[in-house]
Amino acid sequence: MRRGLHDFSFTFLARAATIATALGTQSCLAWFLGPAGRGSYAICVMYTAILTTLFVVGCDVAGLYFVASRRFSIPEGITNVLIYGGLGSVAAMLVGFGVLHSGLPFLDKASPASFRLALILIPVNLFSLIFLNLLTAARRFPQYMLVSVVQGVSQLIFVFFFVRIQGGGVNGALFGILAAGIVTITFTLVLFYREDGAVFKTPNISQLKEMLHYGARYYVAKISNMANVQVGTLILALFATREEIAFFAVAIRVTIQVMIVPDTLTLVLIPRSARDREGKKELVARSARLTGLVCGAALILLVIFTRPLVVILFSPAFAPAIPLIRIISIGVLIRSASKVIVPYLIGTDHPGIASISVGVGMLVNLGMLLLLLPLIGLSGAAVAVTAGYLAGAVVILFWFSRLSGLGVGEIMIPRRSDIFYMISLLKRGKRGVPTS
Numbered sequence: 001m002r003r004g005l006h007d008f009s010f011t012f013l014a015r016a017a018t019i020a021t022a023l024g025t026q027s028c029l030a031w032f033l034g035p036a037g038r039g040s041y042a043i044c045v046m047y048t049a050i051l052t053t054l055f056v057v058g059c060d061v062a063g064l065y066f067v068a069s070r071r072f073s074i075p076e077g078i079t080n081v082l083i084y085g086g087l088g089s090v091a092a093m094l095v096g097f098g099v100l101h102s103g104l105p106f107l108d109k110a111s112p113a114s115f116r117l118a119l120i121l122i123p124v125n126l127f128s129l130i131f132l133n134l135l136t137a138a139r140r141f142p143q144y145m146l147v148s149v150v151q152g153v154s155q156l157i158f159v160f161f162f163v164r165i166q167g168g169g170v171n172g173a174l175f176g177i178l179a180a181g182i183v184t185i186t187f188t189l190v191l192f193y194r195e196d197g198a199v200f201k202t203p204n205i206s207q208l209k210e211m212l213h214y215g216a217r218y219y220v221a222k223i224s225n226m227a228n229v230q231v232g233t234l235i236l237a238l239f240a241t242r243e244e245i246a247f248f249a250v251a252i253r254v255t256i257q258v259m260i261v262p263d264t265l266t267l268v269l270i271p272r273s274a275r276d277r278e279g280k281k282e283l284v285a286r287s288a289r290l291t292g293l294v295c296g297a298a299l300i301l302l303v304i305f306t307r308p309l310v311v312i313l314f315s316p317a318f319a320p321a322i323p324l325i326r327i328i329s330i331g332v333l334i335r336s337a338s339k340v341i342v343p344y345l346i347g348t349d350h351p352g353i354a355s356i357s358v359g360v361g362m363l364v365n366l367g368m369l370l371l372l373l374p375l376i377g378l379s380g381a382a383v384a385v386t387a388g389y390l391a392g393a394v395v396i397l398f399w400f401s402r403l404s405g406l407g408v409g410e411i412m413i414p415r416r417s418d419i420f421y422m423i424s425l426l427k428r429g430k431r432g433v434p435t436s
Helices: 002-056 059-068 074-099 105-109 112-137 141-165 169-196 205-217 219-239 242-274 281-304 306-314 316-339 342-347 351-376 378-404 408-412 416-431
Strands: none
Touching: 002 074, 002 105, 002 112, 002 141, 002 169, 002 219, 002 242, 002 306, 002 316, 059 074, 059 112, 059 205, 074 112, 074 169, 074 205, 105 219, 112 141, 112 169, 141 169, 205 219, 205 351, 219 242, 219 351, 219 378, 242 281, 242 306, 242 316, 242 378, 281 306, 281 316, 281 342, 281 378, 281 408, 306 316, 316 378, 342 351, 342 378, 351 378, 378 408
């Protein structure tokens, strides 16, 4: 357990550093691009995310699972994700380039040059994410923290340089993200080379087939999860102004920062669930309860201080995002608690259930969005996000209860012992006392 606290601490610090630098980057984008430019940037990022998810077929999660379960060595994992992800990235870029000539309505929200830069971001963003997460699969959490800090700081520096100093606008922002991604990939591969002595292996067709099979089962979850985040921006891209897109994008960006807790626990729990026959069900349930408590407290503070936060970080021009943040906070709390259960599903070889849950959430999100957006505008988009998160959480909770044998109350109702347990862990970790 002490090792688990050690891993969580390094991963949490890495995520905290990432959030701090990410908020700095978002602040630069808001102040220097303004609502219209920030809206164009959001459309380009959405375009990259959609194409990546559609054509990469769960490569990131598959690579993480096979390395975490020790079915692949690090060199085998890197080789396989490079082939798997590389082919998907090429397909995504080719299709994306073709779409640029289709005349679709959202293409007028940013320049052709910006969309072309967004296409180049596809493999860079993909491999920077995969290689970074492979460090957690190998349980090299101090290195994960180091690379995360390097990634966040370099992104902030490059964006400031290309947008503010060079005056590159939206294209400068995309150049900054591209440069930071290249730094992350290079640094991570160097660390792997130093630790493992080799980074690449001869490709193995059977391993690639295994990855494809696993990734395909998680594919619906990847698509639906992307849709839950991007569908609002996509629909707004068809019907709203660039400024309205920017307000919604900022609201999403601010609220999901609270997910540092479930994101950290997810990375720490996946290797443990993958190596345990019962998927560490009690640990996962307790983590879900504690996540709900911690994120709930953080979101209450966010709701209270939303106005000064938005005005200071993003400028008074982004004040229309304030009510959206308060609505989406409810959905993020629900998503935070339920997301911690996903490592159990991935680690016990049930990725299809995660796909179903996120697929249900995506359909609810889309349906509510189409219904409410014409009636109440941007607030309807925020309500739709919350409804989608709730629907997905219900599915996850149902299946976790069924597979683990734990009752819904056992999983979700906080206990006094949870608080004492966490306090005890912190005290033991501070004193360096081994725990079971």
